[in-house]
Amino acid sequence: MIKGFIFDLDGVITDTAELHFAAWKELSDAMGWQFDRELNDSLRGISRMDSIKAIMDHNKVDLEPGQVGELAERKNKIYVDSLEGMTEQDYLPGARELLTHLRNEGFAVALGSSSKNAVKVLQRLNAIRYFDFIGDGNTVAKSKPAPDIFLYAAQQLKLPADQCLVIEDAEKGIDAARAGGFHCVGIGPEERVGHADLRFDSMGEATLFEVKSHFKDLF
Ligand code: BG6
Numbered sequence: 458m459i460k461g462f463i464f465d466l467d468g469v470i471t472d473t474a475e476l477h478f479a480a481w482k483e484l485s486d487a488m489g490w491q492f493d494r495e496l497n498d499s500l501r502g503i504s505r506m507d508s509i510k511a512i513m514d515h516n517k518v519d520l521e522p523g524q525v526g527e528l529a530e531r532k533n534k535i536y537v538d539s540l541e542g543m544t545e546q547d548y549l550p551g552a553r554e555l556l557t558h559l560r561n562e563g564f565a566v567a568l569g570s571s572s573k574n575a576v577k578v579l580q581r582l583n584a585i586r587y588f589d590f591i592g593d594g595n596t597v598a599k600s601k602p603a604p605d606i607f608l609y610a611a612q613q614l615k616l617p618a619d620q621c622l623v624i625e626d627a628e629k630g631i632d633a634a635r636a637g638g639f640h641c642v643g644i645g646p647e648e649r650v651g652h653a654d655l656r657f658d659s660m661g662e663a664t665l666f667e668v669k670s671h672f673k674d675l676f
């Protein structure tokens with residue numbers, strides 16, 4: 458039986474995936490690095506430091522660890538500044554409705570994000586109240602595609618993995634959910650999240666009704 462839901466944040470609850478893209482693009486342009494949407498999509502779900510390493514690998518750039526850290530910090534500043542204008546209006550369509558519905562039906566709900574800025578984003582959205590537990594980029598050492606953040610969140614909800622459903626927009630996030638033995642819903646195109654148990658193009662389609670209809674035997 459499914460008793461809990463674990464949500465990714467960026468690209469699931471709100472469109473910060475786009476803000477992460479803009480911030481990496483600004484840094485890459487300043488550095489003369491190539492950076493496009495395809496590369497950005499491969500970074501969805503992975504930590505800030507893993508992301509900058511992947512961008513540098515892609516550009517065949519090698520820098521001192523201290524410099525890499527400074528550049529990641531620079532990207533973060535651009536990203537955090539871009540959160541300034543975020544309000545309660547900035548949920549992805551369908552996300553707030555799903556969270557509300559789950560709370561009303563008594564499901565346990567956790568956040569399982571790789572972002573160290575997750576609490577800040579949830580505060581901007583006034584979304585803290587929907588969660589029994591908030592797992593973010595500070596919670597576990599190994600980021601997605603390792604299953605650690607989801608396993609930790611499930612433990613906090615006092616549920617085994619197979620009683621939880623993970624909602625993710627990232628290829629690496631679905632990898633993480635599967636590696637941890639979770640049921641999972643992918644949000645996005647087939648090429649990115651087609652390996653989820655169930656996939657929707659957007660959050661707007663991911664209603665509790667649709668999810669329940671698919672996982673009939675589990676509700
Ligand atoms: C994930 C995003 O949720 O968080 C990634 O999908 C991002 O794009 C990662 O790099 C880390 O975020 P932050 O806010 O700690 O830099």
Ligand code: MG
Pocket residue numbers: 465466467468469501502625626627630
């Ligand atoms: Mg995401």
